[in-house]
Amino acid sequence: xxxRADAPLRIxxxxxxxxxxxxxxxxxxxxxxQRRDTKELALTDHENGVEFFYLRPRDIALYVxxxxxxxxxxxxxxxxxxxxxxxxxxxLGFGRARFHFAGRPGDRTGxxxxxxxxxxxxxxxxxxxxxxxxxxxxxxTRLDGAVETSIQLGVADAIADxxxxxxxxxxxxxxVFGEAVMTSEAVLVARSGGDLPAGWEVFRRRLEGVLVARSxxxMDYDIDVEHLEGASALTPGIEGPTIxxxxxxxxxxxxxxxPRDGAQRLMDELYGxxxxxxxLTDIHACRI
Ligand SMILES: Nc1ncnc2c1ncn2[C@@H]1O[C@H](COP(=O)(O)OP(=O)(O)OP(=O)(O)O)[C@@H](O)[C@H]1O
Ligand SMILES: O=P(O)(O)OC[C@H]1O[C@H](OP(=O)(O)OP(=O)(O)O)[C@H](O)[C@@H]1O
Ligand SMILES: [Mg+2]
Numbered sequence: 439x440x441x442r443a444d445a446p447l448r449i450x451x452x453x454x455x456x457x458x459x460x461x462x463x464x465x466x467x468x469x470x471x472q473r474r475d476t477k478e479l480a481l482t483d484h485e486n487g488v489e490f491f492y493l494r495p496r497d498i499a500l501y502v503x504x505x506x507x508x509x510x511x512x513x514x515x516x517x518x519x520x521x522x523x524x525x526x527x528x529x530l531g532f533g534r535a536r537f538h539f540a541g542r543p544g545d546r547t548g549x550x551x552x553x554x555x556x557x558x559x560x561x562x563x564x565x566x567x568x569x570x571x572x573x574x575x576x577x578x579t580r581l582d583g584a585v586e587t588s589i590q591l592g593v594a595d596a597i598a599d600x601x602x603x604x605x606x607x608x609x610x611x612x613x614v615f616g617e618a619v620m621t622s623e624a625v626l627v628a629r630s631g632g633d634l635p636a637g638w639e640v641f642r643r644r645l646e647g648v649l650v651a652r653s654x655x656x657m658d659y660d661i662d663v664e665h666l667e668g669a670s671a672l673t674p675g676i677e678g679p680t681i682x683x684x685x686x687x688x689x690x691x692x693x694x695x696x697p698r699d700g701a702q703r704l705m706d707e708l709y710g711x712x713x714x715x716x717x718l719t720d721i722h723a724c725r726i
Pocket of ligand 1 (some may be wrong): 457516
């Protein structure tokens with residue numbers, strides 16, 4: 439990819455399916471233009487030097503692996519299934535799902551029971567490499583979707599598929615068996631060992647900024663200096679909390695980023711230490 443130093447960064451984005459809306463959503467939060475109409479197949483954001491191509495998530499790792507596109511957003515499971523020469527460079531925290539074997543309740547209890555089974559899946563790559571790794575001899579049938587129905591129709595004895603809420607399995611009267619084969623989420627992929635255009639660093643920083651902003655909140659509180667050390671230990675922030683004087687003698691204002699998870703508990707602890715005027719605010723974007 440050398441010789442493309444000033445060329446726009448070419449990014450693959452899921453055009454439909456489970457990852458599509460959230461992928462466009464995070465890109466919009468990063469300040470990039472996104473298509474308004476789901477029929478649009480490509481869009482150039484001239485101001486930011488980026489081109490977006492809306493593709494099937496299953497094809498994205500292949501385009502990136504071949505170097506046709508620089509980077510893409512797809513599922514970790516789809517990346518693995520594709521066998522493309524592409525690597526995960528950043529996990530994006532949405533589109534979380536587990537990849538499981540499932541069958542009729544009581545038929546099978548663990549991976550060991552897969553020997554000799556007919557397994558239907560849309561993820562043949564993942565299943566075949568799993569079976570090879572575990573030394574299990576079974577038959578794999580590729581289906582495009584609605585794999586749950588294949589058992590009822592007598593085409594398969596077991597299925598291997600993505601499970602999110604489990605409601606599709608329940609509706610089909612099926613149950614998972616064995617451990618999850620893998621856990622998946624949306625990831626950013628880039629060609630293995632490839633050089634990326636200069637714009638890539640800015641793109642990555644913007645995404646990381648939004649991811650941090652999603653998982654952290656800003657906490658402000660007032661506390662008497664006697665308890666400042668204990669309170670600061672609870673809210674160390676990134677480089678250390680910002681401490682500002684207050685007009686009230688012996689009191690200071692403290693400001694620090696804290697993880698969103700557990701922030702309410704932290705507020706209780708700070709209150710218990712004597713902090714008052716404790717405020718939590720959302721962060722929309724940041725550069726750490
Ligand atoms: N509930 C879900 N159903 C399917 N895929 C999901 C779900 N949650 C997350 N994913 C992830 O989305 C990706 C599948 O993308 P895909 O476009 O095939 O979705 P889809 O919902 O099956 O779309 P379609 O059925 O239109 O093909 C995988 O990485 C998968 O792990
Ligand atoms: O655990 P759940 O929350 O029920 O989600 C998982 C289901 O969703 C997906 O199917 P999808 O709706 O994409 O249909 P498809 O099989 O035609 O792709 C996936 O293949 C499972 O069937
Ligand atoms: Mg699907």
